[in-house]
Amino acid sequence: MFNDLDPILHSQLRLSIVSILMTVDEANFTFIQETTKAAAGNISIQIKKLQEAEYVKVKKTFKNNYPNTTIAITSKGIKAFEDYVNNLKKYINPKK
Amino acid sequence: MLFLNLLQHNNNVLEKSIKTKIYAQVTAGRLIIFFSQLLTLTHFYTNMVNIINLFILVSIFIFKHKTMDNTMDNTTLTPEESLLLITKTIEETKQRFKENGHIFILWGSITFSVFFLQYFFVLTGLYKLFDIIWTTILFPLGAIYTFIYVRKNVKKKNLPTTIIGRIVGTMGWTMFFNILILSYFFRQQLGDALAPIFLVILALFIIVTGASIKFKPLFIGGILLNIIGLGSFFISRDYHGLSMMLGGLVGLIIPGILLNRADRKEHV
Numbered sequence: 335m336f337n338d339l340d341p342i343l344h345s346q347l348r349l350s351i352v353s354i355l356m357t358v359d360e361a362n363f364t365f366i367q368e369t370t371k372a373a374a375g376n377i378s379i380q381i382k383k384l385q386e387a388e389y390v391k392v393k394k395t396f397k398n399n400y401p402n403t404t405i406a407i408t409s410k411g412i413k414a415f416e417d418y419v420n421n422l423k424k425y426i427n428p429k430k
Numbered sequence: 431m432l433f434l435n436l437l438q439h440n441n442n443v444l445e446k447s448i449k450t451k452i453y454a455q456v457t458a459g460r461l462i463i464f465f466s467q468l469l470t471l472t473h474f475y476t477n478m479v480n481i482i483n484l485f486i487l488v489s490i491f492i493f494k495h496k497t498m499d500n501t502m503d504n505t506t507l508t509p510e511e512s513l514l515l516i517t518k519t520i521e522e523t524k525q526r527f528k529e530n531g532h533i534f535i536l537w538g539s540i541t542f543s544v545f546f547l548q549y550f551f552v553l554t555g556l557y558k559l560f561d562i563i564w565t566t567i568l569f570p571l572g573a574i575y576t577f578i579y580v581r582k583n584v585k586k587k588n589l590p591t592t593i594i595g596r597i598v599g600t601m602g603w604t605m606f607f608n609i610l611i612l613s614y615f616f617r618q619q620l621g622d623a624l625a626p627i628f629l630v631i632l633a634l635f636i637i638v639t640g641a642s643i644k645f646k647p648l649f650i651g652g653i654l655l656n657i658i659g660l661g662s663f664f665i666s667r668d669y670h671g672l673s674m675m676l677g678g679l680v681g682l683i684i685p686g687i688l689l690n691r692a693d694r695k696e697h698v
Contacts, residue, residue, distance in 0.1 A: 339509070346507060346515065353519035361590040368588065369522055404590075419516065425509035 338421045340414055342387045347372055348380045352407065352415050355390060360406035381405060389414055526587060527595065528696065529643060531689030533576055538682025540572045545671040545678075566613070573606055594642045605635045625670035629659030629677045636681050645692070648685040655681030 343349050350370045354361055367377055384390045389411030393404045407415075507515065544566060551557045580599075583589070609628055617624060633656035640649030655677045662673040 339512075344507060344512065349507070349512060349515055350519045353516045354523050357520050357523045358590040358592050359596070362588060365526075365588045365590055369519070369526065419513075422509045422513050426513065 338424070340418050340421075342383065342389065343414060343418045345380070347376060348384055349418075351377070351380055351384065351405075352389065352411060355405060355407040356412070356415055360393075360404045363403040363405070366405065384411070387414075525696070527589065527592060528693050529645075529689060530693040531686035533579065534648070534682045534686030534689060536575065536686075537572060538678045538684075538686055540568050541678030541682065542675050544568050545674040549671050569606075569610065598639050598642055601635050601638060605631055622667045622670075623663065625667075625674055626659050626662040629655060629662060629673065632677065633659055633681060636685070640685070645685070645689060647688040651681045651685035 343352060347370060350372075351366055354366055354369055358365075363374075363377070366381075367374055370377065381390065381392060385392055387410075388408055390405050391408055393406070395402050395404070548557075589595075609631060612620060612627065613624060620627060633652050636652030636655060637649060638652075640646070640652050658673055658677045658680065662670055665673070
């Protein structure tokens with residue numbers, strides 16, 4: 335139906351994750367989970383999908399002996415998000 | 431067994447409810463096979479078992495493909511819903527970074543107290559006992575408290591770094607160390623200009639912070655503090671303490687209290 339909209343971003347959870355990452359330098363997995371209130375497994379799948387599209391980069395480290403996953407948006411991801419928002423605007427206001 | 435293996439392979443992908451549905455399907459399929467096998471006395475029944483077997487296999491594949499696609503895409507969004515979702519998520523993320531004004535109130539109170547105490551000690555003749563060095567000890571103590579408070583807050587809320595956070599943080603610490611160095615080592619060179627410079631540097635930090643977090647009272651407080659700072663160049667050094675107290679009140683304590691109120695209102 336919405337041909338110009340990036341299918342990678344045109345999903346509720348993936349769009350939420352990218353929106354969060356647009357406002358921060360990088361976010362850890364817990365922060366994304368707390369903000370989106372989604373299940374950890376579902377977030378993992380969506381992050382993997384975004385990573386495959388090279389929209390985000392994932393860094394896995396250890397913090398106080400606990401695994402710490404941080405996710406940051408890439409320049410390709412920023413460009414895709416901007417294009418997505420511009421296309422959304424076109425759908426909502428086709429005259430502009 | 432083949433079906434169960436397929437399910438186990440995709441265990442991490444499928445939602446709990448979906449898994450239950452598939453298990454139900456498999457169980458039903460196995461029951462049919464079991465009863466069919468009981469009846470495999472003729473060729474007809476053997477073929478029937480194979481057909482049912484194939485049917486279940488294909489249906490599970492189709493069902494699984496559909497459910498996997500659903501978990502990835504969740505729901506189809508309209509452009510309006512997408513924009514609303516973006517706005518809502520960004521707003522929720524920003525809410526988690528909201529400043530409660532605690533640090534501003536703290537620094538305003540420290541500034542006010544230090545200069546109030548100095549006036550008090552001068553008036554009561556206790557100035558020699560409580561030299562300026564003793565009163566200004568409060569500033570390094572405030573810095574230590576701020577450092578611990580910020581670190582704890584970041585850890586507790588799992589807060590990531592933001593551009594605004596980095597700008598405000600770097601500016602705050604640079605301002606603090608510069609004021610500290612100026613007041614301890616360049617006191618004589620600066621002479622009467624020390625307090626006005628102190629206030630102007632502080633005003634710069636507050637204006638930038640107010641503009642960054644888009645909080646008008648802080649921005650206005652910063653401008654007023656800047657005016658007080660510049661005005662202090664024209665008054666006698668004896669009254670600089672009063673300028674500092676007024677600056678602390680107008681630029682830090684009042685905006686800090688308003689910021690705290692705004693934060694509480696949003697959390698009610």
